[in-house]
Amino acid sequence: MKLDLSSNKDFWAGIMFAGTGAGAMFVARNYPFGTSLHMGPGYFPMVLGGILIAFGIYVMLRGLRKNEKIQGNWSIRALVILPLSIVIFGVLMELAGFIPALAALVFISAASGREFRFVEVLLLTLFLGALSVALFIWGLGLPYPLIKGLA
Amino acid sequence: MEIFHNLVFGFSVAFTLQNIFYCFLGCLLGTLIGVLPGIGPLATIAMLMPITFNVSPTAALIMLAGIYYGAQYGGSTTAILVNLPGETSAVVTCMDGYQMARQGRAGAALAIAALGSFFAGTFCTLLIAMFGPPIAVIALKFGPAEYFSLMLMGLVTAAVLAHGDMVKSLAMVAMGLLLGCVGSDVDSGVKRFTFNIIEMADGIGFVVLAVGIFALGEIIGNLGDPEERTVFTSRVTKLFPTKEDLKRSLGPIVRGTLLGSFFGVLPGTGPAIASFSSYMVEKKMSKDPSRFGHGAIEGVAGPESANNADAQCKFIPMLTLGIPASGVMALMLGALTIHGITPGPQVMTKNPDLFWGLIVSMWIGNLMLVLLNLPLIGLWVSLLKVPYRLLFPAIMVFSSIGIYSLNNSPFELYLTAIFGLIGFVWMKLECSLAPMLLGFVLGPMMEESLRRALLISRGDPLVFFKRPISLAFLIATVVIIIVMVAPAVRKRRSDITD
Numbered sequence: 001m002k003l004d005l006s007s008n009k010d011f012w013a014g015i016m017f018a019g020t021g022a023g024a025m026f027v028a029r030n031y032p033f034g035t036s037l038h039m040g041p042g043y044f045p046m047v048l049g050g051i052l053i054a055f056g057i058y059v060m061l062r063g064l065r066k067n068e069k070i071q072g073n074w075s076i077r078a079l080v081i082l083p084l085s086i087v088i089f090g091v092l093m094e095l096a097g098f099i100p101a102l103a104a105l106v107f108i109s110a111a112s113g114r115e116f117r118f119v120e121v122l123l124l125t126l127f128l129g130a131l132s133v134a135l136f137i138w139g140l141g142l143p144y145p146l147i148k149g150l151a
Numbered sequence: 152m153e154i155f156h157n158l159v160f161g162f163s164v165a166f167t168l169q170n171i172f173y174c175f176l177g178c179l180l181g182t183l184i185g186v187l188p189g190i191g192p193l194a195t196i197a198m199l200m201p202i203t204f205n206v207s208p209t210a211a212l213i214m215l216a217g218i219y220y221g222a223q224y225g226g227s228t229t230a231i232l233v234n235l236p237g238e239t240s241a242v243v244t245c246m247d248g249y250q251m252a253r254q255g256r257a258g259a260a261l262a263i264a265a266l267g268s269f270f271a272g273t274f275c276t277l278l279i280a281m282f283g284p285p286i287a288v289i290a291l292k293f294g295p296a297e298y299f300s301l302m303l304m305g306l307v308t309a310a311v312l313a314h315g316d317m318v319k320s321l322a323m324v325a326m327g328l329l330l331g332c333v334g335s336d337v338d339s340g341v342k343r344f345t346f347n348i349i350e351m352a353d354g355i356g357f358v359v360l361a362v363g364i365f366a367l368g369e370i371i372g373n374l375g376d377p378e379e380r381t382v383f384t385s386r387v388t389k390l391f392p393t394k395e396d397l398k399r400s401l402g403p404i405v406r407g408t409l410l411g412s413f414f415g416v417l418p419g420t421g422p423a424i425a426s427f428s429s430y431m432v433e434k435k436m437s438k439d440p441s442r443f444g445h446g447a448i449e450g451v452a453g454p455e456s457a458n459n460a461d462a463q464c465k466f467i468p469m470l471t472l473g474i475p476a477s478g479v480m481a482l483m484l485g486a487l488t489i490h491g492i493t494p495g496p497q498v499m500t501k502n503p504d505l506f507w508g509l510i511v512s513m514w515i516g517n518l519m520l521v522l523l524n525l526p527l528i529g530l531w532v533s534l535l536k537v538p539y540r541l542l543f544p545a546i547m548v549f550s551s552i553g554i555y556s557l558n559n560s561p562f563e564l565y566l567t568a569i570f571g572l573i574g575f576v577w578m579k580l581e582c583s584l585a586p587m588l589l590g591f592v593l594g595p596m597m598e599e600s601l602r603r604a605l606l607i608s609r610g611d612p613l614v615f616f617k618r619p620i621s622l623a624f625l626i627a628t629v630v631i632i633i634v635m636v637a638p639a640v641r642k643r644r645s646d647i648t649d
Contacts, residue, residue, distance in 0.1 A: 010319075013580040017322045024329055024344070031341055037610030041336035041343055044598045048329045055322035062318075070579055075375025079575065082371055082547070083568035089551045090561025102548060109547045113374055113540045124541055128548050136552055140202060143559075 009070045014060025021052025081112035097148040098137065102129055154280050157507050161280075164508030165515055170210055174512045177214035178519050181221020185238055186229050186531045190546055192222040192238070194366040196482045197358040198553040200489075208490035209505045213512040215486055216466070219479050220272065220513065223422060223462050224520045227264040227455050228531050231257055240422035240458040243430045247443060247450030259392040260451050261528060263400050265521045266392075267456035271408040272517030275463035278412060279470070279510050283499065286471040290496035293472075295603035296614050300624035302593045302600070305476065307628050308417055309586045311635040312424050320586045323577075327587035330355060331594020338602065350562040357485055359554060359563050360591060361478060363570025364577070364584055366550045370543045371575045377539070396448050403433050403453035411457035415464025421477060421585060425461035426454035463513060470506060471496055474593070478585065481592040 005011055024045055034040025085108035092101035106125040110116060136142045164170065184195045196215050203211035226238030231248035244264065251260040293301075306328075310320035333344045334354025345351035392400070407429040414425040433453040434443045443450050466483075468476045473494035475481035484494045492502055499506045524531075554563050577584060608614035615621050 009580055013319060013582055016576070016580065016582075017319075017326070020326065020329070027344055031336075031343060032339070035610065036605055036612060039338075039598075039602045039605060041339045041341040044601075045329060045332050045343060048325050048332070051325045052322060052329065055318060055325065059319060059322065071581075072372075072579070073375040074579070075371060078371045078374035079572065082367060082374075083571050085547065086367070086551055086564050086568045086571070087561075090555065090564035093555055094561055102552075105548055105551055106544045109544045110540065113543070114377070115540055120541070121544075124544060128545055132548060132552060136556070140205065142552075142556055 004067075007070045008063050009068045010059050010063025010066060012063070012070075014056045014058070014063055016056070017059060018053045018056025021049040021054075021056055023049075024052070025049035078112040082109055085109040085112070093144065095148065097146055097150075098133070098144045099129060099146050102132060153284075157284075157503075158280055158511060160503065161507030161511030164209065164504045165213070165512040169207075170213055170508060170512060171515070173206065173210040173214040174217050174516050175519060177217020178221040178516050178523060181218040181223075182225035182228075182520065182524060182527075182531065183534070184218070185222035185225020185227075186534055187225075187537075187542065188229060188235050190542075191365060192219045193361055193478050193482070194546075194550065195222075196479060197361045198366075198549050200358060200482065200486060200553065203486055204489065208487065208492055208502075209508045211486055211490065212483060212505065212509050213516075215483055216509060216513055217516045220459060220462050220516065221520060223459050224265065224268055224524055225531070227268075227451075228261060228524065228528065229535065231260045231264065231451070232528075232532055233535055238422075240426050240462075242423060243426045243454040244451055246430070247445070247447050250444065250446035251448065251451065254446050256446065259396050259448065262392050262525065263396060263448055263452045264455040265524055267400065267404040267407065267452045268459035269517050269521045270404050271411060271456040271460035272463055273514060274408050275412060275415070275460050276510055276514040276517075278464065279467055280507075283467065283471050283506070283510075286467065287496040287499045290472045293496075293620070294618070295600040295607065296618050296621045297624070298474075299597060299600040299604055300615055300621040300628075301472070302474065302597045304624045304628040304631070305417075305474065306586070306590055306593060306597075308631055309589045310583075311631060315581055315583050317635065319581070320583045323582050323584070323587040324590040327590025327592075328594040328597065330360070330587075331591045332598070337595070337599060348562075350558075350560070354595075355566065355591075356557060356563060357481060357592065358557060359566050360570055361482070361588065362550045362554055363567040364574030364588070366546055367567060367571030368574025368578060368584075370546065371571060372578050373539065373543070392448070399448050400452035402436075403429070403449045404456045406432060406436075407453035407456035408460045411460025412464045414457075415461040415476075416467050417476070422458035422461040425457040429453040429457035459517075466509075466513075469494070470498060470509075473498070474596075475589075478588045478592070481588070 028042050028045040028049065031042030031045065032040035033042040033046060085105050088108060089101045089105040092104055103125050106128055107121060110121045110124070133146065137144060137146065165174070180195065181192065184190050184192065196218055199218070203214065222238055223240060226236060226241035227244045227248065230236050230241035230244040231252050234245050234249035236242045236245055248260045248264070251257060306324045310324050311317050333351060335342050335352050342352055410429050410432065411425040414428065430450055430453060433449045434440050437443065437447070437449060465476045465480050468474045469480040469483055473484065473496065475484050487494050492498060492505070551564060554567050555561065557563050574584065604614055605612065615625060
């Protein structure tokens, strides 16, 4: 039987747990461990890291035995574009103001879907923009300039 | 009659114009997001947290609570009419509710769901009013050892009762506890896992984590695997259930309420567990189990009462012990803290208007939901016709503004983006998110209690077994694990969740 690890669900889950645990223990190695009377800041993370490694190895081995596949699609498009749209929103809030940031967010995030209709997205932007300005800026008085340099 | 006196006081608080308005607003919003699949109460409450900074703590809590239990009502509407759970707790309702709708009895199903929820809501309001004060009195005697054992029990319960793999859920609890360590250590001031980023010194914000994983991660998942929506076409007629319906539903409603209340008080269990259990019980008790899955009204009445009872009883540990039994309750605690109220057993005596006003408002809110939902069903159904491609950018906008307004800085947004990616990977690997979130919330409290308990006992780890209440919690934890690992239960459990 050929073992295909690339989509083995529990194999990767185990790697993820054990890797996180090992990483945590590595980072926490310099925090004072303390004694059980006076637990140091390193105590809890070290113990948790160890627990995660143990769980991770168990889950990984079980994955090799059961070999269950990861379900569904990976939607690489959404996976890249959606987080990016939030980051761009953050950057534009600093550089350009509320309205450009919001418009960019709607357009970019809408582009991560399967259908993108320009007019529809434009109308959605106008609607959400008007609603957000009314609700957050005027209603709640959040102190963000609508467009930097202008207002 | 002290309870009577307290409830009257609660009414006087809840019936002010402002509080009634926020209760209504919360219920309306809750129903709205409950109806819409793909956005849950957790993400909504997280998004709206900034808004509540401007109102009184009582009004804020009343509104946030309204969103929470309103979502349970809304979720069932979608389940019955579209065969799509608006909320995870409504998964069970799909089975018989949608069948009833196909037989032209959608009205009866909706009405029974609403009435059952209302009964459960009323029962739980009384339950909190009766048992809240005595629990708080006991809780005042809790030391760090008791708190630690109680939280341990909550986390283990959350993991073993979560959907899916128990071992992975336990690992996710550890993952959450680890994420909770991020930031300055309270005792020593050592900055842990901050990677020299100043913004990380305060730790990861709960809202950031919740929105990243639940809003963003879920949108990414939904875009990859779009759900088919077959919007119900025929009109909802004949809202009133027949006499026969009512007779059949009475037992399930009462049993569902009791089951839901039991699971509700237990930390770590979600409303989905309560409604699944109720469904199984009703199927077992029925004289003709074959009717289930083909439009049995008992299969709607029981689970719907159970999930509402669960949602409402989750307030008991939150209000009396200051321990969040679910992610939503963690947000409620956060809202309290923002308003300068220290959560814990003393809330009842120090802020009686908040405590009793909130409890009574939940009953008023439940009444509103019955009156609000049934006539507005047409409106909710038409909302379902809004395509997802228009919905998710809106969720993105409100989430992002909410996150940015936490600190008026973009850093939290970057962190949210990262957690969105991580959350999506976790979802793909079928690691339960709820236990992780609970671990994250309880982590700092747990570490603190562990430290203090050991300090008081001069480093003797047996302190957790020497104190009777703490020992009781630990025994309960072990019992829960043994029961869940037992082969018979394990098999049944997989029957339920599959």
